[in-house]
Amino acid sequence: MRIRTIAPLAAAVLAVTAVGSLTFSSGARGTTVGGVDPADFTDPRPNPYFPLEPGTVSRYVGAEDGERFRERIVVTHRTREVAGVTTVVVLDVLRVNGELAERTEDWYQADDQGNVWYFGEDTAEYEDGEVVSTSGSWEAGVDGAVAGIVMPTEPRPPVAYRQEFYRGEAEDQAWIVRRNDHVTVPYGDLDHVVRTYEWSRLEPGVMGLKLYAPGLGIVRERMIAGGTERLALMSVERT
Numbered sequence: 001m002r003i004r005t006i007a008p009l010a011a012a013v014l015a016v017t018a019v020g021s022l023t024f025s026s027g028a029r030g031t032t033v034g035g036v037d038p039a040d041f042t043d044p045r046p047n048p049y050f051p052l053e054p055g056t057v058s059r060y061v062g063a064e065d066g067e068r069f070r071e072r073i074v075v076t077h078r079t080r081e082v083a084g085v086t087t088v089v090v091l092d093v094l095r096v097n098g099e100l101a102e103r104t105e106d107w108y109q110a111d112d113q114g115n116v117w118y119f120g121e122d123t124a125e126y127e128d129g130e131v132v133s134t135s136g137s138w139e140a141g142v143d144g145a146v147a148g149i150v151m152p153t154e155p156r157p158p159v160a161y162r163q164e165f166y167r168g169e170a171e172d173q174a175w176i177v178r179r180n181d182h183v184t185v186p187y188g189d190l191d192h193v194v195r196t197y198e199w200s201r202l203e204p205g206v207m208g209l210k211l212y213a214p215g216l217g218i219v220r221e222r223m224i225a226g227g228t229e230r231l232a233l234m235s236v237e238r239t
Contacts, residue, residue, distance in 0.1 A: 034083030034140030035147045035165075036117060041085045045114035048214040049194055050151035051075075052088045052108055052116070055239040058217070061186065062231035070095045071231060082107050082119040083141035100126045107139075114153030118164050120145065138166035145170070151212065155179060155194045163198070174198045174210075183211050185219050185232040193219065 046052070054077040062069035071094045078089040087107040094102040104123040110116045120139035124131045140147035145166035152159060160175040174196045181193035190213040199207045206226030213219045222230035 034119070034142070034145060036083055036085060036111075036119075036140065038084035040111045040113075041109055043112050044110040045112055045153070047110050047114045047116045047151050047153060049155055049212045050108070050110075050116040050217050051215060052090070052110065053238065054088070057237045057239065058233060059235045060231045061234045062229065064227065064229040067096050068098075069229075069231060070098075080107050082139055083147060085109055085117075085119065087119045100129065102126065108150065115149055116151040117147050118150045119147045120164075120166075121170075136170055138164065138170045148172075150174075152176075155212070168202070170200075171202050172198060172200045181211065183213070183220055185234075187216070187219065187233040187235060190216070190219055197224070 052075055054075050056075040058073045060069070060071040060073070062071070071092065073093075074091040076089045076091055079086050080089050081087070087109040090106045090108060092102075092104040092106060093100070102123065102125050104121050106121045107119040108116055109119065120142075121137060123134060123136050125133040125135075138145045143166070146164075148163040148165060149161045150163050152161065155176050156179050157176050160173065163172040163174055164170045175198075176194060176196050178195040179192070181195050183190050183193050192214055194212045196210050196212070197207055198210055203226065207224050208229075209220075209222055209224045210218055211220040216233065216236060219233040220231065
């Protein structure tokens with residue numbers, strides 16, 4: 001049922017990607033590494049829909065198939081140079097039923113136009129306190145991996161974009177379908193929300209919905225095909 005429901009939507013996504021996607025011309029001024037030109041990141045412009053303010057701690061609550069999720073995302077004060085760009089290190093820790101399930105370091109940076117780029121991640125899945133998988137880890141400029149966009153400077157439908165590319169490991173894409181949404185989450189009532197569909201060709205028949213609010217970033221996400229996982233923003237602290 002889910003796959004049949006998603007098929008027309010997936011076809012529409014492919015059509016939008018083919019004719020209406022964003023085009024970013026990194027590399028026009030210099031040498032590109034990992035899909036970007038470091039010269040485009042000399043004066044990063046903050047993006048309200050994907051803020052990268054160091055010291056920000058966002059907490060989420062959620063569930064899937066009766067299991068309780070708690071996720072903590074920290075915009076750290078640390079940086080990492082990836083593909084010639086100084087990126088911001090964001091720590092993402094997921095606990096399921098109180099036990100550590102996944103720990104990831106993501107590397108992001110906004111360019112001079114305000115598009116937020118995703119430069120890779122170092123991720124590990126855990127069982128009983130032990131690492132059982134690092135699948136999905138990648139770094140722009142290494143082994144053919146290419147940086148992608150996680151939030152354009154002007155998020156509006158029907159733009160679509162590739163968020164990451166490391167063949168066979170990380171191939172997420174996104175499609176903006178609505179802006180100026182309203183949503184209520186444990187954090188509060190929020191306006192001017194951007195709605196996206198996000199998917200990967202590595203997981204056919206699976207699609208997620210994410211909502212982004214200005215000044216906060218992701219405030220809600222849930223699977224709309226291929227799963228039941230859901231998360232919502234509970235609190236934000238800035239230290």
